[in-house]
Amino acid sequence: MLKGSKEILLLSAMATMAVLAVSCKCNRESEQMLQVSQEQGVADSALVSSIESVKQIFYSLPSPLETAMILKRSGATYNEELLNPVKNASKYNTTKSMALNLGIYSTDLSYASLFDQTQATIKYMTVSKKMAEGLGILNAIDNSVIEKLEENINNRDVILETISETLLNTNSILEEDDRVAVGSIILVGGWIEGLYIATSLVEDINKVDIEMVDRIIDQKLSLQTVLKLLEQSNSNADVRELYSDMLELEKVYNDVKITVSDVKVIQDGKSKVATLKSKNVTTVSPEVFKKLKTKVIELRKKYTA
């Protein structure tokens, strides 16, 4: 009888765990569905029901490396004075400030590396390592990474691969440790830094390369991804604060207009690279651009203070 009771107890415990496992998954899914429904707002019901059947939704922001590439392609010049000085690192002691500035320093690092600023690249990798360690992401950037950069100062390909690997290490370790909120804050920090560098390089929208202004306008699209990404971790107080800042930025971006026409795919049989053709019409007045620049500077100052 006693033996039977123990077996029943054991089986009950295992059954409870199995039920818990299933219910944890379901709760997560319904939470995602709820968020999607709220976000979509006026989206048609077909779209909503299609998304509801999806198990996992990713919102992918431009990484610090992609941000730096976009900056360079749009005609940016290198200005080290725009970067967050490494000496500021000692001021960052909270999870939020370390995460934001890991993102900010990662964009500075990527920007410096694309302009072959090797000493700045090593300096910003070292300070990124410090931020990562502060966040408990101990194996994301180890000493061998810094050594690899020092050994390959004239090899941009190796430097870019090394930066890419450290970004992947940081993101995947945080995902593995169920610290998605921290990962999102890092990405938003990196994204804001890219926007800060870009807007700082534009004094007058009528006197600069139009491509740079276009890429700044395009960030209105990425801002929607920023908001959705942060909504996924809205139980985190740091994320909620950041979300509120991003809503303020959205208010300014609401005066920037983007219309996108139908997309057509042209497949090049020779190069095997497809081109997605469309016509975007964008509008921003000098006054709105000034407001946008002021808001970005204000946010960046707040995050690096």
Place this chain on the structure above:
Amino acid sequence: MVRMRSSIYILVSAVVLFLALPSSSNAQCKNFAKKICRLELSPYVHDGNYNAAILTEGEDAELFKTFYAGQQYRISVCGSETLNKIEFMVMDVDRKVLYTNAKNNFATSWDFRVENTQQLIILVKVPVTSSKNEELKSGCVAIMFGLKTD
């Protein structure tokens, strides 16, 4: 007494196993993305973002991302060996399908550039290939982006 100890031991082991399983799966997924999928992006440079999850046959995932004018991209979708093939589609914001690998021999990557900056949706599906009597297979699926450098 010995029986009771062994029951407690089994119970504790079951709890430990229950708690460790998700983390172990995530670790496997991380290593798979880093050691296998990332290499498929070459000669493009991986953007550094991590988008991977454990999916079971019949499940799908979606990724929302803005792609920038002037930049050339490689999308690579790869699944662990347990999954036979992964279907992926690239859609615009109106969910119009711009590319599907189902019409391209289930290719694992697609290279493209956008003339103007676009928000796109990547839909990844794991088709059911197991027979009715078989257990559905699960495995890691990673969506990775490569950037063309000058």
